[in-house]
Amino acid sequence: MTQATSAADREDRVLERIDKFRRRRPRLLDDVVTLAHGAGGKSSAALVDAVFLEAFRNDELEQLGDAAALRIPSGERLAFSTDSYVVSPRRFPGGSIGHVAVHGTINDLAVSGARPQWLSAAFVIEEGFPIAELREIVADMSEAALKAGVQIVTGDTKVVGKGAADGVYICTAGLGQVPEARQLSRDLVRAGDKVLLSGTIGEHGMAVMLARGDLAIDADIASDTAPVHELVEILLAAAPSTRWMRDATRGGVGTVANELVKDAPFALILDEDRLPVQPQVLGACDMLGIDPLYVANEGKFIAVVPADESGAAVAALRAHPQGMQAAVVGEIVPNPHGIVALRTSFGGSRIVDMLVGDPLPRIC
């Protein structure tokens, strides 16, 4: 069997698979895309599953991490990640779409264990968009990249007609190197491990929501948008056996926690009393009937560390200005498999499911 023949065979098999994919009825209840499909919760997962994973199937993609882990022939490991940013409004207390477009992609790389180095930036701009505002957004991106020590090295601009976009959408992709010894994987998580948050939760989502101005709530809440890669390095130095990390963006900590336990032989118990939430965020969430566990963050991550490294981990994070509110917020327990539960302040406990529906569209 020559190499050419087996490559052709492989191509035939995959084309056949794509052909089947085209003819198959999608495993989705919906016929059209809804806002819930973009919320990062259950519907998003269903869409990704029934459309993207089924068609693109490959080992990298099935990890479904925040970034793909690539290995180039010289042996070097790279992380590669992308996100589009459609946040509305484009400017809110604490930041802008420009900041989020840089920080979001940096953070996806960082929680994959990579040291973010290079970004690309592609813009889809609506005809009539003010050049002055575009320059402000681009200045925010440049400043965010500089402060984080990453370079924006390539880009693209497309213009669509009036009404064919809401101002501007930004897509960034990021690239970073992963130090050789670094191993982060859901598969390393064990019962007994501790679950950490790098800081308070819910600020970004609430800041954006309040900035829309259609809620009669006036609260002093600023987005937490920030790069977390420095904090990740500090954590990994203090807790070198850290198992797994994820930044808690769309869908919040509740959704990310569910992604961790999905089909896993363990459960995650969160302690409501230990969740760091700013009082003004808690107040706004209460008034709106939204659980801060599902509100997006743009500068916080969740990490699972072995119990014997958790003290050092929290101490190290708290010594950094960005990590002063870091805390152990829960633990991994053997049962029931695949469940996230919250031990409430009243001593009860409830299941924390994946986000269903979309309380907060276009948050990032």
Next chain:
Amino acid sequence: MTQATSAADREDRVLERIDKFRRRRPRLLDDVVTLAHGAGGKSSAALVDAVFLEAFRNDELEQLGDAAALRIPSGERLAFSTDSYVVSPRRFPGGSIGHVAVHGTINDLAVSGARPQWLSAAFVIEEGFPIAELREIVADMSEAALKAGVQIVTGDTKVVGKGAADGVYICTAGLGQVPEARQLSRDLVRAGDKVLLSGTIGEHGMAVMLARGDLAIDADIASDTAPVHELVEILLAAAPSTRWMRDATRGGVGTVANELVKDAPFALILDEDRLPVQPQVLGACDMLGIDPLYVANEGKFIAVVPADESGAAVAALRAHPQGMQAAVVGEIVPNPHGIVALRTSFGGSRIVDMLVGDPLPRIC
């Protein structure tokens, strides 16, 4: 002087530069973004210059190639590229937005001398978009990637409200390795070099334009959307001293040729008689008063090769099914600096300027 101090100094200097950028009046006549800014011609260049280059200024970006050339510490060279795809209609004779989203980014890498390996794919989807059509687009992407031997390894999905996008926009970023010995640069181009096209021009733009159906023209024109990396490898094997390549997408061959000569100590003379154009494309262009030199391609590239390798280059390209119409179409001459000229069929000659305005919006 410690390293920390000089890093802080550098950050201060750059923040000061960004601050100046924010306060400066943009060097642009327009106050708002227009469709012409997205057409790939003169206005696009002005926008990139006055907004993106000025803010993001770094060595990689200033090359303004189709991809950034990166070097990782092990010494390996990578090319990194991104593009958004907003083509309307999404399906046209010869392909779809899915094909173009994969081929376009592969081709940007290929003409930078890279071997395309990995792609990311980010989707901005309008609420209400049919899942069935999304699956078709994704199947096209999967098929295009498979046939080209690249992997789509990471992605993202955002959903915006009804009316906040025109169906779906796709942003892909790509990554490939550049073999060590390979050197391609505008700086290597010399008077006496020959200019090649890898095939006929203008099919993609005309196919998309006719597919819109609002012109009363019926012509059998299919997009040329295709990956060119195989053909690029063939060219580089036959003409190892190839100086420079570029795929002629938005703005067409005329615009890309102008990018080559801009501020350069040479001119480029094209021979109208030698430009490969399908008769039906020429006919449609004539009827619409559009110059095929400015019409987008999605599977063709222009290359500059030394004269003594140009015969072997064309012969090698023509031996491949994708390169059968490859031809030497012009040459580099010493004067006048920075000019692209066309020797017409009638023996005259005229200046080929950069595209001004936008005859064909949302072509890719």
